[in-house]
Amino acid sequence: MDALAGLLDGPRAKGAFLLRMVMDPPWSVRIEDGAPLCVMCVTEGEAWIAPSSGEPVALRPGDIAVLRGPEPYTVADLPDRPPLARVGPGGECTTLTGEPLAEAMSLGVRTWGNAPDGGTTVLVGTYQMDGEVGRRLLDALPPLAHLPADLWRCPLMPFLDEEIARDEPGQSAVLDRVLDLLLIAAVRAWFARPGAEAPAWYRAMGDPVVGRALRLLHDHPDHPWTVASLAAKTGVSRAALSRRFTELVGEPPMTYLTDWRLAVAADLMRDGDATLESVARRVGYGGAFALSAAFKRVRGVSPQEYRAGG
Helix, strand or coil, rough: CCCCHHHCCCCCCCCEEEEEEEECCCCCCEEECCCCCCEEEEECCEEEEEEEECCCEEEECEEEEEEEECCEEEEECCCCCCCEEECCCCHHHHCCCEECCCCCCCEECCCECCCCCCCEEEEEEEEECCCCCHHHHHHHHCCCEEECCCHHCCCHHHHHHCCCCCCCCCCCHHHHHHHHHHHHHHHHHHHHHHCCCHHHHHCCCCCCCHHHHHHHHHHCCCCCCCCHHHHHHCCCCCHHHHHHHHHHHHCCHHHHHHHHHHHHHHHHCCCCCCCCCHHHCCCCCCCCCHHHHHHHHHHHCHHHHHHHHH
16 A cells, blocks of 8 residues: 555545436536535536635536535536535435425436436545545645646546446445545646645655655554664665655654554544454554553544544
8 A cells, every 4th residue: 555545545435425417507506515525527518616715617528626525515507507406415415495306306326417318417426434544635635626638537437437327236335446546546646737736745655765664654553663663674774764754744754653543543433343452453552541642642532532523
């Protein structure tokens, strides 16, 4: 696992909300689902995304947009079209007065819209869980990241278009993984575009020493790392590793490791019934007491309080 894949593991799709939206004008949908991340692409026609703040952006065939929640936004045929419908938490669609639209606008498996042969088709993939491991990635993205077709090429978009309406055993898992790959491709293209301001941890991935150190920390948070053992694995002195790591990532190796371990622990606590003792062992702490003390010190709440608030 490289560091980007690891950082994506928090919002990794698990039963994501996926939909093909087929529309003819006039149409406008207000998205108020509070989701942490949404991937949207157009395969036919044109759609406008109007964020709560900022200018509307046109999506055309081959374009992709990554939207960072939880702020609402509007998707419509025109940039200034007032909303005609609303999507709330869990993908529930209603009129603006709250009347259900799911049945009235259903066009088949994972397909929804106001016209079966509408001129605009939008593929929507929404991550519904705010995974803590992905916080560094979410913080690095703007509210709306738009990649025009001429800035990126990805064969996954037509594949998703083909697979999204299938109703076969295991199809949900297939779509989750395709959405993950599409997101990774989009994030890579976003950070690689001309003039991009990629976050320090992403730029550090390209460094032969710090990149290897990051991969070791991400792959093995349970290992009893010290600066000395990490330096030995990367082939440099302790002083050289500390200096280079801090310069490129923005914090010392052990500080980064603590944050990473607690992020992984937070994700494990929110996602499943694992005991605090087992979580502690998986992220490199001697037991539940040690993890609780570190969690409280860094995050200001105990693991029990954090889990109860999830």
